[in-house]
Amino acid sequence: MSSQPILIAGKWRTATSRKTFTAENPATGERLPEEFPVSDWADCDQALAAAAAAARDLRQVGPTQIASFLKRYAERIEARATELVAMAHQETALPKKPRLADVELPRTTDQLRQAAAAVLEGSWCLPTIDTKLNLRSYLAPLGPVLVFGPNNFPFAYNCVAGGDFVSAIAAGNPVIAKAHPCHPATTRLLAEEAFAALGESKLPLAALQLLYDIAPENGLRCAADSRLGGIGFTGSRPGGLKLKAAADGAGKPAYLEMSSVNPVVMLPGALVERHSQIAGEFVGSCLAGDGQFCTSPGLVIVMAGNGTEAFIQEVKARLEAAPPSTLLSAGVAKQLAAAVESWRRVGAVLVTGGNALPGPGYHFANTLLRVEGKAFLATPAQLQNEAFGNASLMVVARDPAEAARVIEQLDGNLTGSIYSDSRGADDALYADLAPRLRPRVGRFLNDKMPTGVAVAPAMNHGGPFPATGHPGFTAVGIPATFRRFTMLQCFDHVRPDRLPVPLRDKNPNGQMWRLIDGSWSQASVVI
């Protein structure tokens, strides 16, 4: 059987390399039939050239066409939903319902439609006009964006349909998509629909190239290529750090979502007040997606005491009562076991779980470990290794002062939560600990678990290094996500008919907010 074609320069064509791979069904461990190519440098090179040409063409395309593509693509995904859900289920073992069909697929089409609305409205690019100086600036397209999709959201973060793809296109950039090799066929189906929607919307067909897999060294070579604008990456920390180094050396913006243990601090009063309720919330969050969410609560900080022991026992009971689901791949299962072992080597002890479960497929017992605050402070780096999957670590600090020291050893994270007594018993402690946690995380929560990342303008799915590569940007939340894939462009004394549409005197749609002479306005410029 010949391997699936790749998409380059507006054509589906055979990859130049003969090297191939297949995905597998993680529920059975069986190989799936379709063969996909591992592209060599020749494919990467052609993808870069095609995307660079498409970047020039896309600059001539107005917001109406881009929005039309995004909406048409959403409709096409919905029309093929049954097939997409079946394929994604086969490749990821994620439940068809509610997860894939009722949650993730609608979320994906909602992202496309929110982006279409933001593109038409247009204020996201912060158009700024100083009339006296005839100086005008906005956030303009950055150039071709290389998107690496993760394993855990086959639709909503897919390299040809998810948040990075949507943001890059909405900001006016072509995409070079590198599929996650765990779900290539799902990606193929989505890319077919994207490609058809490009044609229907009269966008440049080379606005999307798709490669199913590439050798790591070719990824690094792409990252440093002069034709590339920037990178959107969601994946592991080691892979992300290598890409970052390559992109940094070439001065390319790389937006990387790499890892996070999402610390949750439980203050004593909260556990006294409602330890059973909190245990339920925590276990629900831990096991959402079998713990394979970027925002899974992997590290809990509590203070020693009777309430805490009751809380831990309740969490243990709930974890043991819940059936573990299927992990995404053999690799995830192997790395999860290794992470738990690495915690144990530096002093963490098992409360429950800790072992792989028999097949077919990849399963791991729901797992909780605990460690004293003192031990955590002795090896904070190792105990912050992310265990991607259904395992969490509880750090039991001796007292509030030790909890403060634990928090001050935390790396950058996507999220951080503090649970406190609703009647004020924890307020003084909150006031001491919150300022220590707040600058270490992108999204800070009160009395709430971090899973459940709404696609909303105020969302931040980002955070300080090494959670991401830059603390100023988010990977979820339209339209802020668009700003990653832009460059600031100023027009100084440029003749009126040569200006980009958002910077002309006339407000392009009567609703775009622009900063005119220091004041936000929806009016046209009157000189």
Place this chain on the structure above:
Amino acid sequence: MSSQPILIAGKWRTATSRKTFTAENPATGERLPEEFPVSDWADCDQALAAAAAAARDLRQVGPTQIASFLKRYAERIEARATELVAMAHQETALPKKPRLADVELPRTTDQLRQAAAAVLEGSWCLPTIDTKLNLRSYLAPLGPVLVFGPNNFPFAYNCVAGGDFVSAIAAGNPVIAKAHPCHPATTRLLAEEAFAALGESKLPLAALQLLYDIAPENGLRCAADSRLGGIGFTGSRPGGLKLKAAADGAGKPAYLEMSSVNPVVMLPGALVERHSQIAGEFVGSCLAGDGQFCTSPGLVIVMAGNGTEAFIQEVKARLEAAPPSTLLSAGVAKQLAAAVESWRRVGAVLVTGGNALPGPGYHFANTLLRVEGKAFLATPAQLQNEAFGNASLMVVARDPAEAARVIEQLDGNLTGSIYSDSRGADDALYADLAPRLRPRVGRFLNDKMPTGVAVAPAMNHGGPFPATGHPGFTAVGIPATFRRFTMLQCFDHVRPDRLPVPLRDKNPNGQMWRLIDGSWSQASVVI
């Protein structure tokens, strides 16, 4: 004579190292009397610790106090203007009038006052509120900012008074200032006023630390230190790239303005129409600040022809008629001569100048070189080395197609200009070349020289690598410059009285624009 004290943790104190340096008067080459310390790691370490503590304190300070500091500091600079101008003149040889007293000092105080107004108004931090989800985000302070000032603007880019300082403080961050060793005494005077204004405004006194000089390895160590938030740097490309590598490895945002040759493309019709006028503009821009501006037009692209030869002859005559001014230092003079030599080695020929002039002080003949387009295309990297000072290179392309290829070899630059015939004769050529030049520069000009960087909201003093370290940000133009020194912080379900003021239901000043449920508004949130 003992060396000047450094400023750390709210106290002027003796540096721990005994190593010192002195500045010199570039007009005479004579050493100036004051001795300044070269700080060792102990000073850096203490500055980082003090700044980290001040960062926490500054988060408790409201916009009124920060604005009050900025305004008070401006008044103090004005009150000491005569002494400041005399000192800066002595250390830089820049003319007292108009440059230092009438242009740069007022620009510096204007920056402070613009920043104060933007801080009070507050919209710059893009407060975003989604009421249904109770999700709120804004651009929050990043943490201590290490500011490296350049040699060429002793006031307006000074590490304790210039754009980076102002932006870091306005965004709520303490500054660790590393003075430029060419004007330490000017920096001392400014820091004294800043320090006094901090006290008068009841800001944390450790909001500013000042080190006069540090070894490069200690700069790199600071850049990677976990206590640091980010970096603002204006200086040479080699120094900037080393800092960038150190900061990138630690995941710290570094905003670096490193070098630019600011290409100017002269289309044939423009030279036919007004070559004498353009020659005047070009020579005026080349010699502004003796060519020691970041935006000096160092590379001109013209097409072969009679109009071009007449233009070059007119530029030559004007350069020869203008008296060269004094360069900023022995180092600038040496590097300028080396850059001109490096151009000559790869085929550029002298049109005029090219040699150092006799002392006292540092002077270089006004210099123009030319090179054929073909030769430029053979060694584009070497011919884009910035010659910081009064020297420019003219690339004579054989025809428009070769000019296009020359433009496509250009590195990222701060600015790029195109001059074209005012009646439309160059329009087709403009349409071909402008899209090639536009993505390579931060500020794009028509019929205008790049020098003269207005402090205005729409300004972009930034550009693609290697002009800067990130193409999305600007070093001039309030309030956009503030955004460099921030991180995106989201508050999810955080109790109302624990929210930062810009994100509370009540609009804090009745005028702050906030994106509430997807619409920009100056209203309070009504739930």
